[in-house]
Amino acid sequence: METNQTTLHQGRVPIYPRSVSGRYRTIKYIVLLVAYGTYFLLPWFRWERENGPDQTVLLNIIERRFYIFDLTVYAQDIFWLAGFLIIAAFLLFFVTGIAGRVFCGYFCFQTLWTDVFLLIEHIVQGERNARMKLANSAWSMKKVLLMSLTWLLWLLVAFWTGLSFTLYWDDAYNLIYQFFTGAAPFPAYATTLFLTLTTFVMAGLAREQVCTYMCPYARFQGAMFDEDTLIVSYDEPRGERSCGRCKPDKGNKQQQARVEQDIGDCIDCGYCVQVCPVGIDIRNGMQYQCVSCALCIDACNTIMKAINYPTGLIRYTSQRQLSGEKNRVFKLKNIGYGFALLIVTTLLSWSILHRTTTELRIQQIRQPLYVHLSDGSIQNRYMVKVFNKRDEEMSYKLTLQQRPGFSWEFSPSSQLTLPASKSAEIQLVVRADNPQKDGADQSVTVYMTYTENGIEKEISATSSFYFPTQGD
Numbered sequence: 001m002e003t004n005q006t007t008l009h010q011g012r013v014p015i016y017p018r019s020v021s022g023r024y025r026t027i028k029y030i031v032l033l034v035a036y037g038t039y040f041l042l043p044w045f046r047w048e049r050e051n052g053p054d055q056t057v058l059l060n061i062i063e064r065r066f067y068i069f070d071l072t073v074y075a076q077d078i079f080w081l082a083g084f085l086i087i088a089a090f091l092l093f094f095v096t097g098i099a100g101r102v103f104c105g106y107f108c109f110q111t112l113w114t115d116v117f118l119l120i121e122h123i124v125q126g127e128r129n130a131r132m133k134l135a136n137s138a139w140s141m142k143k144v145l146l147m148s149l150t151w152l153l154w155l156l157v158a159f160w161t162g163l164s165f166t167l168y169w170d171d172a173y174n175l176i177y178q179f180f181t182g183a184a185p186f187p188a189y190a191t192t193l194f195l196t197l198t199t200f201v202m203a204g205l206a207r208e209q210v211c212t213y214m215c216p217y218a219r220f221q222g223a224m225f226d227e228d229t230l231i232v233s234y235d236e237p238r239g240e241r242s243c244g245r246c247k248p249d250k251g252n253k254q255q256q257a258r259v260e261q262d263i264g265d266c267i268d269c270g271y272c273v274q275v276c277p278v279g280i281d282i283r284n285g286m287q288y289q290c291v292s293c294a295l296c297i298d299a300c301n302t303i304m305k306a307i308n309y310p311t312g313l314i315r316y317t318s319q320r321q322l323s324g325e326k327n328r329v330f331k332l333k334n335i336g337y338g339f340a341l342l343i344v345t346t347l348l349s350w351s352i353l354h355r356t357t358t359e360l361r362i363q364q365i366r367q368p369l370y371v372h373l374s375d376g377s378i379q380n381r382y383m384v385k386v387f388n389k390r391d392e393e394m395s396y397k398l399t400l401q402q403r404p405g406f407s408w409e410f411s412p413s414s415q416l417t418l419p420a421s422k423s424a425e426i427q428l429v430v431r432a433d434n435p436q437k438d439g440a441d442q443s444v445t446v447y448m449t450y451t452e453n454g455i456e457k458e459i460s461a462t463s464s465f466y467f468p469t470q471g472d
C-alpha cells in the first residue's frame with residue numbers, strides 16, 4: 001500500500017561553504033572583530049568610579065546593580081530595560097523595512113559565531129573540496145586527528161564564550177582565579193557549562209539549521225518586507241539572456257558574442273552556491289533561508305571581474321529596482337518606525353540623563369480607601385517608599401505640603417537614615433478635619449529634603465486624598 005508522507009523537518013544536508021573575499025566579506029570581518037573585541041575584552045577593562053567596583057561592565061545580581069561605564073542601573077530602574085528592548089525592536093523593524101535581513105547577515109550572534117567556527121574548520125581541514133573529501137572518507141588516523149583538532153578548537157572558543165559571559169557578573173580577575181582553582185560559586189560553573197554546550201552545538205553542529213528552523217525572526221521578518229526592501233538578488237534577465245538594459249562592455253568581445261547569441265552573463269560556475277552558508281542557490285529567486293550575508297555577491301563579482309564583465313549580476317537591490325523603477329525609502333511605514341524609534345530613544349535618554357540618586361514614591365493604601373473618624377474627620381493612609389541609590393549612608397527628612405484643616409503623621413518617623421543602596425517604607429496617615437465636597441483639590445504631596453555633596457536638595461511625590469462622595 002502506498003503512503004503519502006510529508007515531513008516537517010528536512011534531513012540536514014551538510015554544507016561546506018567555500019571561502020571568498022570581497023567588499024562584503026571584509027565588512028563582515030570588521031563587524032566580527034569589533035563584536036568579538038567588545039564581548040571578550042570588556043570585562044577586563046577597568047573604569048574609575050567614585051564609589052563602587054572598577055570593572056567597566058559589571059552586572060552584580062547579588063547587589064541588584066548593573067555598572068555600565070559611568071551608568072549605575074538599580075533594580076528600580078528596570079524599566080530602562082523595557083525601554084531598551086522596545087528600542088531594539090523598533091530598530092529591527094526600521095532596519096529590516098529598509099535594508100532587509102542585515103541583522104542576520106552581519107550582526108546576529110549565530111552568524112558571528114558560525115563564521116568563526118567555519119574559519120577554524122577551514123584552517124584545520126582546508127578549503128571546501130578538502131573538507132568534503134575528508135567528511136566522505138573512511139575513518140583514518142588523519143581524519144581522527146583533523147576532526148579532533150577542529151572539535152577541540154571549537155570547544156575552546158565555546159568555552160571562552162561561556163566563561164566571558166560569566167565574567168560580566170563578578171570581578172573578572174577575581175572570578176577567573178576562583179574558577180580555575182575550583183573556588184567559584186556553582187552558578188559560574190553552571191552558566192559557563194551551559195553556554196559552552198549551546199555555543200558548540202549552535203555554531204558548530206546546527207549552524208544554518210538554527211536560522212532555518214529555530215529562529216522566530218526568520219519567520220516573521222517577511223511581514224516587514226515590501227517591494228522597496230533591499231534584498232540580495234540575482235539579476236535574472238541579465239544572467240539568463242541579454243536584456244537590452246545590460247549593455248555589454250564594448251571592448252569585451254567575449255561578452256558581446258554571448259549577447260549576440262542571446263546567452264546571459266551567468267557562466268554557471270556555481271561559485272555563488274558554493275560560498276552560501278545556508279546552501280541555497282540565489283538564482284532560484286528569494287528564499288526564506290537567505291540571511292542576506294552578501295557572500296554570493298562577493299563570489300559573483302570575483303567571477304565577473306575575472307572574465308571582464310560588469311559586476312553586480314548578484315547585488316543588493318529591491319523588487320522595485322529590478323522592475324526598472326526607483327526605490328522609495330521615505331514611506332509611511334519606514335517613517336513611522338523611525339519616528340517611534342526616535343521617541344522611545346529620546347525618552348530613554350532623557351530618563352537616563354535625568355536619573356536621580358534618590359527616589360521617593362507614595363502609594364495610597366486603598367483598603368479601606370478612607371475612614372470616618374468619630375470626630376467627623378476623614379482619614380487616608382499611604383505607604384511612602386524611599387530609595388537611597390548612593391554608595392553611602394544618607395539621611396532624609398519628610399514633610400507634607402501645608403494645607404488648612406489637614407494634619408498628618410509619619411510612622412515610625414519623618415526622619416530616616418538609610419545605608420548605601422537600601423530602601424525603606426514609612427507609613428503616612430493624613431486627616432482632613434473639615435471634609436470638603438467633591439471637586440475640591442484632593443492631592444497630597446510629600447516633600448523630602450536631604451544633603452548630597454554638600455548641596456541641600458528637595459524632591460516630592462504626589463498622591464490623592466479621597467473624601468467620601470455624597471451618599472457614602
Ligand code: SF4
Nearest residue numbers: 276290291293294296
Ligand atoms: S543566498 Fe547569498 S546572501 Fe543569501 S545566504 Fe546565501 S550567500 Fe548569503
Ligand code: SF4
Nearest residue numbers: 266267269270272300
Ligand atoms: S557566481 Fe555569478 S556567474 Fe557564477 S553561477 Fe553564480 S551567478 Fe552565475
